[in-house]
Amino acid sequence: MKTILIVEDSATTRALIRAVIDELGDVETVEAASGFEALKVLPQQEYDLIITDINMPDINGLELISFVRSNQRYVHLPIIIVSTERSEEDKKRGMALGATNYVTKPFKSGELLEIIKKTIGL
8 A cells, every 4th residue: 555645734735635646546645734744744654655735834845855855764755746836946946856746736636646646656
């Protein structure tokens, strides 16, 4: 079974992402409402993917990615950014920090589903 950590401060967007992931079937999701909460749940189990927003209170998504990439345990953990930030500069910055992929909101469910499947090998 694959496990995906969803890091998003909007409960509505977390629910939308979870609904997309539920289409995959045998995949568990864990949710964090902030980057700080994500850092608390990250060491508690193994994850196959992190999906994170950029704009969040306390620790933002870019800071979360920097932490994940600086920790040897998580260096190969795939990360998909799902954000309203649409500029090429934002995308480049996220990818340069170590994101695996970048999806802009509002996203198409099918597009996000295909990216998730490709990223975790389903």
